[in-house]
Amino acid sequence: MEKDLYYPDSLGDLYSRVTELLGFSAGADEHKVQWLSTSDSGEQFLPLFEELLGSSDWPCVNRSFFDSDRLSQGGFSEKFYARLGIEDGAEIPQALRAPLAAGLQHAIENVVLRMAGPSENLCVAGGLGMNALLISALEESKQVFVQPAAGNAGTALGAVFYAWNNVFGQKKRAPLNDLCLGPSYTAEEVKQVLENCKLRFHYLMTTEELLDRAVRDLNSEKIIAWMQGRMEFGPRALGNRSILASPLNPYSTENLNIYIKHRESFRKFAASVPEEMASEYFEAGPNARYLATVGRVRAPYRKTFEAAVLDEDAVRVHLVRQQDNPLFHKLLHAAGKATGLPVLYNTSFNLFGDPLVCTPRDAVRSFYSSGVDALYVGNFVVEK
Numbered sequence: 001m002e003k004d005l006y007y008p009d010s011l012g013d014l015y016s017r018v019t020e021l022l023g024f025s026a027g028a029d030e031h032k033v034q035w036l037s038t039s040d041s042g043e044q045f046l047p048l049f050e051e052l053l054g055s056s057d058w059p060c061v062n063r064s065f066f067d068s069d070r071l072s073q074g075g076f077s078e079k080f081y082a083r084l085g086i087e088d089g090a091e092i093p094q095a096l097r098a099p100l101a102a103g104l105q106h107a108i109e110n111v112v113l114r115m116a117g118p119s120e121n122l123c124v125a126g127g128l129g130m131n132a133l134l135i136s137a138l139e140e141s142k143q144v145f146v147q148p149a150a151g152n153a154g155t156a157l158g159a160v161f162y163a164w165n166n167v168f169g170q171k172k173r174a175p176l177n178d179l180c181l182g183p184s185y186t187a188e189e190v191k192q193v194l195e196n197c198k199l200r201f202h203y204l205m206t207t208e209e210l211l212d213r214a215v216r217d218l219n220s221e222k223i224i225a226w227m228q229g230r231m232e233f234g235p236r237a238l239g240n241r242s243i244l245a246s247p248l249n250p251y252s253t254e255n256l257n258i259y260i261k262h263r264e265s266f267r268k269f270a271a272s273v274p275e276e277m278a279s280e281y282f283e284a285g286p287n288a289r290y291l292a293t294v295g296r297v298r299a300p301y302r303k304t305f306e307a308a309v310l311d312e313d314a315v316r317v318h319l320v321r322q323q324d325n326p327l328f329h330k331l332l333h334a335a336g337k338a339t340g341l342p343v344l345y346n347t348s349f350n351l352f353g354d355p356l357v358c359t360p361r362d363a364v365r366s367f368y369s370s371g372v373d374a375l376y377v378g379n380f381v382v383e384k
Contacts, residue, residue, distance in 0.1 A: 121142065124138070144285070179236075190377050227375070282317045294317070
């Protein structure tokens with residue numbers, strides 16, 4: 001049975017309103033609310049959001065919790081603030097931020113599960129498809145495929161497939177493998193940028209030299225920027241525009257958050273691991289290929305990865321297939337050969353608030369504006 005959901009009964013709209021209420025930017029910072037939610041059980045405000053969304057299988061937003069004359073802080077009404085137990089229009093106290101985010105997150109998960117009904121197979125797209133905690137909750141009872149660039153930009157992929165099948169009449173399926181669909185740059189193009197910026201650099205002749213040097217830097221507790229091949233499509237770094245650190249570095253996540261990414265401590269980093277070795281360390285579903293879900297750390301390794309754990313054992317896992325990203329796959333294996341742990345912490349190569357770096361010049365600017373220790377662009381290495 002086909003069924004549509006129309007505004008104002010929008011789960012994405014509610015999530016954006018709470019994002020603004022918590023002092024973040026609606027339409028950009030919803031992921032911060034998601035990760036903030038892992039700091040609390042959600043029990044305090046789950047009943048409030050379930051009442052707001054209604055108890056039926058299909059959400060019906062209770063508009064009495066909103067005031068159409070209020071154009072800021074999410075537009076919530078006096079009734080909503082009263083249920084929070086604070087003064088009407090007041091800033092959300094620090095003590096209520098995580099409980100509020102967690103109540104919203106769990107209510108959204110519950111209503112999406114009700115919407116899905118008894119279906120065993122589920123395809124997810126749209127802005128909420130970027131919510132990795134939601135995808136993880138769905139995976140507990142269903143076979144899930146999530147469009148890995150699930151936001152508005154991802155409609156470009158649908159347009160391409162539509163043209164392929166309906167305009168050009170192609171019947172052969174074109175599987176979506178890796179998401180490295182953006183531009184790449186030749187060695188000469190990279191060299192020209194580095195020389196124009198008057199930078200001293202090393203050129204490594206072989207892949208083996210490149211991997212050996214990167215692993216040596218990582219084992220020396222350095223944080224490296226890794227720009228290789230074609231840029232990823234979408235907001236997640238999948239090993240071609242990444243900042244990398246070793247989990248064996250006890251200060252890696254602190255340094256990444258404070259001195260490089262300049263972001264909140266509750267936002268953890270992904271753990272990239274070769275897919276064929278992942279089961280030793282993590283439990284993770286196939287959507288972890290695109291960082292679209294959340295996995296679990298196996299008990300013997302919780303201490304090893306404690307800096308990346310979101311709550312008791314949840315962690316952002318990135319499964320790396322050899323056919324998706326051969327060079328990054330080799331780097332993880334090289335790290336494993338050197339240390340016994342084929343896992344690297346991975347976050348997007350960009351400055352705070354900027355998109356992923358695309359060009360070599362972007363990479364140089366971000367490198368020298370952050371606390372990253374070494375920059376690897378193709379076979380070129382730049383150190384501070």
